[in-house]
Amino acid sequence: MGLVMADDVLGLGLQKIQREIDDAFDAILPVPDDARAPLVEAMRYATIGGGKRVRPMLLVTVAEMYGASRQAAVRAGAAIESIHVYSLIHDDLPCMDDDDMRHGKPTLHKVHDEAIAVLAGDCLHALAFDILTGTEVSSDPFIRAELVHALASASGHNGMAGGQVMDMVAEKEQFDLRGVTRLQQLKTGALLGAAVEMGAILAKVPEDGRTHLRNYARDIGLAFQIADDLLDEEGDEEKAGKALRKDAQAGKATFVSLMGAEGARAQAHALSQQAIGHLSGHGEEADLLRALARFVVERDR
Template identity: 80%
Template sequence: MGLVIADDLLGRGLQRIQREIDQAFDLKLPVPDDSRASLVEAMRHAAIGGGKRVRPLLLSAVAEMYGVSRPAAVLAGCAIEAIHVYSLIHDDLPCMDDDDLRHGKPTVHKAFDEATAVLAGDSLHALAFEILAGRQVSTDPFIRAELVYALASASGHTGMAGGQMMDMVAEGEAFDLRTVTLLQQLKTGALLGAAVEMGAILGKVPEEGRSHLRAYARDIGLAFQIADDLLDEEGDEMLAGKALRKDAPAGKATFVSLMGVDGARQQAQALSQQAIGHLASHGKEADLLRALAKFIVERDR
């Protein structure tokens, strides 16, 4: 990726999880020797060798705090990334955002075709739940069922997909800050929240011990999206590996259009600091989460 990360702990963590998630997808997606080959090639095109892997990093960082085995955390990370990747494939379709470039590569419908892109997204969607319900993730069926529930409820119409719908309607609508916040909490925040929740489920953290983790997830989720809006306004398309400056021409209300560039940047920083504050009860085992909260608002892609 060539992403320059000031923080060593975070840099190593990102490199490690990127390698592990690529390996996990590679193992889960052998190319069959029949006419399904192009479907699996399309899934691999989208899932392997791209993306920051923020969600798996978040999940595995929380899991590690509670002593979860690395392979289990990586598999669950692969599942949540499969959901993220499927949503990008469908989002990039001509009938949605109509994007040609993703992670510096042609989008799936450009490299293959639209029908293959629809099916590749659907197949990654199913793969996520096949992984989570399988015995490799955990021998404890309660953990498997809870992981599925957390991810399914965060990604459907009451979560991510609902947020995407609001986002589509947003073009040309005069959404206020409260509506944009709800939209972003659903579109991006729900899945980031699920990453933290799934780490806690794997770590068998009791319900009552998860509130500070949820508060952390809520704050970084919003900070992440404000940073995304700032990148859309000010980012470098080469670095981002995708088309930018799409919000303003679409007449879409964003944090930047509502708060201004400076206001949005201050708000993102404040949320990042607030997120770190929620980790006060933890020692250095939470350093990766702290570094991640800083990275999310400082990243250039």
């Protein structure tokens, strides 16, 4: 019963943040009455509607747990989602993963052209930092600068994009479990970690009070990616809204190829439990984070 209630709370929480993030992008991206209209239309297509919004959910939940304003946190959530979406747009390009479907609709370069997809990704990248330096996020410049720092360092060559390059290399060289873990810590983990970190920054949680949050983020990041590998192997393309079975086709080492499906599933659940364990110092204000830790391994998309 507790589990079911927690999942209801999570479901409602996700619905709420999805609506808020959609609204934020709608407000931030009015279509200009000039030749840039197709660019901004493309940015809106990619950002509004679709996506689980896990990163904003993490950011907003941590921020609220420690008493920060939800409105400011949603704004910062739109910034991290803007980075996530730009990375998906570029990842889907013909010269990268060459994907046709994303979130159940055609990828951006399929509806607009490739050049617009490159530029719309670039603009969403810049938009993230533009949002974070607005006073709507915080009246405290120290907080704004810290948010930018957390997001920029997690998304560049020492974070997400660095992990993507490792992922490309993994198609040629066989990585072992340590290599795949390191790759995923950068590719997915860094940005999930930044989401939690940014929530803590917004709520002015002191550095030495963030260790358990970072451990939580690290564990759900890894659990998230193992679940992704399982979905890629066993999932339903329609529910996932994108092409699956691509890693196996590319002969790429994944958690599933290295640990077997059952081993990977057990590991994902262990990590999810371990993540929940890091929250033992919190009461029910952390229930959403606990539910999220379960969700990342139980989701079907």
